[in-house]
Amino acid sequence: MEIETSIITFLRSVKLFSNLTEEELEVVAGICHKEYFAKGDPLFLQSEKLENVYIIAQGRVRLYGMSETGMEQTFQLIDRGEMCPHVGFFRSGNYPHHAMAAMLVQCIVIKVKDFEQLLLTYPDISLKMMQLLADKIIDLQHRLEVKTFYPIEVQFISLLLRLSEVHSEQLDDQWRQFTTMFTNAELAGMLGSTRETINRVINKLKKQQIVHINNSGLLQIQTEGLRSMLSPALIKSMDQPKKYVVSSLAKVCCIRGGHEV
Numbered sequence: 001m002e003i004e005t006s007i008i009t010f011l012r013s014v015k016l017f018s019n020l021t022e023e024e025l026e027v028v029a030g031i032c033h034k035e036y037f038a039k040g041d042p043l044f045l046q047s048e049k050l051e052n053v054y055i056i057a058q059g060r061v062r063l064y065g066m067s068e069t070g071m072e073q074t075f076q077l078i079d080r081g082e083m084c085p086h087v088g089f090f091r092s093g094n095y096p097h098h099a100m101a102a103m104l105v106q107c108i109v110i111k112v113k114d115f116e117q118l119l120l121t122y123p124d125i126s127l128k129m130m131q132l133l134a135d136k137i138i139d140l141q142h143r144l145e146v147k148t149f150y151p152i153e154v155q156f157i158s159l160l161l162r163l164s165e166v167h168s169e170q171l172d173d174q175w176r177q178f179t180t181m182f183t184n185a186e187l188a189g190m191l192g193s194t195r196e197t198i199n200r201v202i203n204k205l206k207k208q209q210i211v212h213i214n215n216s217g218l219l220q221i222q223t224e225g226l227r228s229m230l231s232p233a234l235i236k237s238m239d240q241p242k243k244y245v246v247s248s249l250a251k252v253c254c255i256r257g258g259h260e261v
Contacts, residue, residue: 007032007108010057014081016128024122031114037101043084044095052109055083059105060180064189065097074189077102079167079180086136102186142237147192150234155191156201157226160211161238164221171220175212178219 007029011017017028034057037043043054043061054061056078063084064074075097078084084099119126139162146158167180188198205211210225227235 007034010108014055014083016055016083016125016132019124019128020122027121028118031118032108032110035107035109037105037107039101039103041101041105043099043101043105043107046095046098048095050085050093050095050112052111053083053085053115054099055108055110056080057106057108060102061105062100062102062186062189063097064100072189073192074186076190077182077186086133145237146234152191152193152197153201153204154230154234155193156187156198157205157229158234158238159187159190160219160221161223161226164223168219168221174222174224175220176223177214178221181217182219 008022008025011020011025011028011032017025020028035054037059044050044052046065058080061078061084062074063076063078064072066072085096119129143158143162146155150158163180163182164176164178167182168176168178171177184198184202185195188195191198202211202213205226206213208225210222210229212220214220230238
């Protein structure tokens, strides 16, 4: 019972389940179990059958793909409260990418077949899933645009601004400090670049006094200074509100499902 209580406490802090009642949280907790992964252990591999979805309770997980030649591309680093894979509840077949523990990781694990039944029972969770997926679609569209049309310096600035939305806190009127440490190799992996290239870009931004690394190795960024180096069109794309997309998707879903919006 103690384990179940700790799972319920954690689920209450996860965005996907934040609006559920205590009774509903108990139902969700009833289909969850805990698993631990040491640094370097895979949560799942792209070639494996998709059976579970993982919610990170502690630690960090690296999501990545690998080419036929063995070249890796890091898609995302996810932390506490985030889940993977995001498409797990809406597809069959194999996992869409690899997931590896970047440090000691504790996960809440849910079997796909159990969660699918939960979505049918609680439509509110289905709508939240759609909101999360809509956010991901917008984010991936923006990242593809940046990767296709802009040089590595702009790609890196865009990455810093995107990561800072989740992994930083305000220091003063101008500066934000990252609360999560990212190595240059990790940042390079997220852009499909090299650590040496990222080193050069960071040094250039440090000389311009819009990026700093403190004594603890945490990045500090001057947000407006970074934004001033981006084109107005790119800034507009980054600032694109998500509410309209989420609302539209939810409305279509509810109309088709016979629910009132």
